[in-house]
Every structure is written in structure tokens, then in C-alpha cells.
Amino acid sequence: MDSICANLQAVKLRIANAAQACGRSDDIALVAVSKSFPVETIGAAHACGQCAFGENYTQEAIEKIAALSELGLEWHFIGPIQSNKARTIAEHFSWIHSVDRLKIAQRLSAARPTDVAPLQVCIQVRIGGESTKSGVAPLHALALARAVGVLPRLTLRGLMAIPPASGDSVQQRHYFAQLRELKNDLVAAGIALDTLSMGMSDDLEAAIAEGATLVRVGTAIFGARQEKVPATENAVPQ
Secondary structure (H helix, E strand, O other): OHHHHHHHHHHHHHHHHHHHHOOOOOOOEEEEEOOOOOHHHHHHHHHOOOOEEEEOOHHHHHHHHHHOHHHOOEEEEOOOOOHHHHHHHHHHOOEEEEEOOHHHHHHHHHHOOOOOOOEEEEEEEOOOOOOOOOOEOHHHHHHHHHHHHOOOOEEEEEEEOOOOOOOOHHHHHHHHHHHHHHHHHHHHOOOOOOEEEOOOOOOHHHHHHOOOOEEEEOHHHHOOOOOOOOOOOOOOOO
């Protein structure tokens, strides 16, 4: 627990320093990416003040949500969404960062219970053009945003991206700038957006410099993971 607390404080200091370096005074939210880590680890992070957690795999996440229900945590789904998992995701999460096609958004909207707040959603954009990653092409983001924005039970908040990995801060900023500029274009076109979900353990400073309002950090908080993808949930959305 002590190491998780120390890691959380170190990450929060990195966020604060990055914001100060680029003259930002607005709040930048931190989602602790807890996929593959046990409930005890999440509980330890919560005891150190962390309330928002990100998960990639539906079944693993549902078990954690049930086990930790009394803590009142905020759960973010950040992985590819399989069509047959949309209902379960809509029923258990507060945020979805990975909407990349209208069919999935429609299923989430239809499945969201009416007795809870609307789902907060981000559209995932495939910055860098990597065919192995999910996300809508930037060229089609406006059309998708317009379609998602009118769906009931969803509140469109912004854009998310996982750019190609790079150890070069200039290259990192280049990709994040593309997402920021795309958000600005969508806002200019009449889409109300306030969120840029971008930046992880290795590149959060570059993301913040380009306007990230939410960073998703796992390794820097919990350590390296030995990830085992559940057999029923691979990386390719269906």
C-alpha cells in the first residue's frame, strides 16, 4: 500500500509539474488503469485518495465492480467494445472512452438504465493510422460525433486516442496535437466537447502540453503487469 501511495503522489506531482510548465491552471483528471490488478490493489489506491479506475476487459471489470461496490468508485471502460458486451458495459460503467462506431454507441444508448445518469462517452480516434488499433479515422470523426451526440442516455464529452508509442517527446506531442486540433475542429462545427482523454505513464507530460484533460495511468501507479487477455475478449472489436 505504501508503494502505491508513493506512486500515486509521484504521478500527481508529474501532472502538476507538466501543467505548470505549459501555463495551465485547469484541473486534469487522473484515471488509474487497474486492468489485470486484483481488488486489493485497487482498494489500496482508493485508500490513498484515488477514486477513478480504468478497465479493459468486461468480465474482469464486472467482478471488481461487484467486489468494491461499497467504495463508490468511478469506473471507466477504456478498451475495445465487443457488440455482445455493450449491454453489460452500459449497465456498470460511468465513462466509456472507446466508442469508435455508431453501432456500438446505439447499443450502449439502448442498454443504459434509465435510473442512473447518462453514460459519459469519448470517441476513440485512430491517430497515427495504425491498423492494429481501434478508433475512427480522423476524417470520419465529425460524422460519428454528430450521430453519437443525439443518442439518448449518452453524453458525448470528447475524444480519446492511443497514439503510436514513441520515446521522442516531439513526436509524442505531434500526435497529441492532432487530437487537440481535431477536437477544436469539431467544436467549431458545433459539437460540444470538453474532454481530451490522452496520455499514459510514458507520455503524460506531452499530452498535458497539448491539452489533455484526462490522463490514463497504470504502470506508473501499479507497476508492470503480466497481462492475460481473457479468452472471450480479444483486442479486436466485434
